[in-house]
Amino acid sequence: MKNTKLMTLVGIMSALAFVLYLIEIPVGFLFPAAPFLKMDFSDIPAILLSIPFGPIPGILVELFKNILHFFFKSDTPAASGEIANFFAGIAYFLPLSIFVYFKKGNGSYKLNIKQSGFFLLIGTIAMAVVMMIINYYITLPLYGIPAADRWTFINAITPFNLLKGVLLMIVTILLYPRLAKFLNE
Secondary structure (H helix, E strand, C coil): CHHHHHHHHHHHHHHHHHHHHHCCEECCCCCCCCCCCEECCCCHHHHHHHHHHCHHHHHHHHHHHHHHHHHHCCCCHHHHHHHHHHHHHHHHHHHHHHHHHHHHCCCCCCCCHHHHHHHHHHHHHHHHHHHHHHHHHHHHHHCCCCHHHHHHHHHHHHHHHHHHHHHHHHHHHHHHHHHHHHHHC
16 A cells, blocks of 8 residues: 555656746846756655655656656756756755655654754755766756866856755745645555
8 A cells, every 4th residue: 555655646746846847937137147047846746755755756756757857848958957957856855865764764753844954954065066066077068068167157056056955945844744744644
């Protein structure tokens, strides 16, 4: 029964994440050096699912969401946007998900707001660092940006990643307590 529920939740959350990924809010005006940046909240379903069930369901949601986005909406060269989104999402929720997974063990564990905030801040920093690496070695080369100019872009994109992490943290802290009983049943 639990496997059926988990597979169903992964499917539902993947579909929800894909729909949320279609709602992109341009934020280039906040970051003039990177006018192409867009904010989305498509990582929220993966985060919410990774808290009670561990990192693997969250990773699957990120994977399915980005595959769907690539086939139906992608406008970036060689799926660079989806690659970046996939790794950013995983880097973000992994610290909290792993903490809860090991804290839970075989028993029940109730996550509090202070711990959530702490591990999501760690996730924000992890996402920013991972995105520096992914952007330098994968996404920016796919756009044809030479190595000499990549740090200029990374310096413009990193504040965006930090802002996105904080906004995701706020939304997660507001939503998870209200949805926990439905996810954990």
